[in-house]
Amino acid sequence: MGELKNRVITGICIAPVIALLFYILPPVWLLALLLAVAVVALLEAASLAGCHMKYLIAILVIVGTVPLYFRFFQIYMLWMMASAFIVIVIKVFDRQTSSDDANRDLTGQAALVLFCNLFILVPFFYLYLLKELDGLFPLILLFSIWASDIFAYGIGKRFGKHPLAPRISPKKTVEGLLGATLGSLAVITACYQLLGTSIPVAVGIGAAMGLLGQAGDLLESACKRVFNIKDSSRLIPGHGGILDRIDSFIFTAPFLYTCLVWTRYL
DSSP states (O other): OHHHHHHHHHHHHHHHHHHHHHHHSOHHHHHHHHHHHHHHHHHHHHHHTTOTTHHHHHHHHHHTHHHHHTTOHHHHHHHHHHHHHHHHHHHHTOTTSOHHHHHHHHHHHHHHHHHHIIIIIHHHHHHHHHHHHOTTHHHHHHHHHHHHHHHHHHHHHHHOOSEEETTTEEEEEHHHHHHHHHHHHHHHHHTHHHHTOOHHHHHHHHHHHHHHHHHHHHHHHHHHHHTTOSOSOSSBTTTBOHHHHHTTHHHHHHHHHHHHHHHHHO
8 A cells, every 4th residue: 555655646746747848848858858768768678687788788779869860760770780789799709708698698688779779769759759740749648648557557456357468467457458448548539639630530549559558568567577576676666667657658659659640641
């Protein structure tokens, strides 16, 4: 009960600040803020993976923002592969790693570079792209995720009887998944005019975002189970670390941006 209380108090204090920053900051300043948060998330991910080159990996990933910012997506893909190559070369010539751990370290840390790019940097950059489209779009995404989490918790707690993925997240239920879908659907549908879509399209986007948010949550839960931990860090009281809070953005931010861009041309 104490943990839930801390979670609620922290959420009440932080949520308005986050919403205000997302609304008032110009796109470039928001990107700078997102990159600062991304660095913390990258260091958390590297620490969880037992990576001894966490600062190097964080630098390699953050540098990828430059081609992304200038829309040089092919160069970004090349840089992402080059970053993994750099890590592989360093590990090949690392004499401190025992032969028993060499293969695991090499593959694990190369995979970590790709993971941090695809599941941390790219979703954060899509938040920036949403801000470029319209200052309200990141806020709508935030509210839909918060509503999804609240509905998932409330409905799952009250009606949850059927486990969703017991080996990955024992507390998640099918009923909670439906609640998450309803929460996101309600917010996106209520904002259909602000998003510039029709009601049927907004319903489809909202429902899909509820499912995608839970998929991101399950992905992060699976990663934590691999490393046998509960939270990525203790940075946020009652909420864990940055990784524990951004899991819902992994798939929803790129999805919402893509849908909004497509609807403008359909």
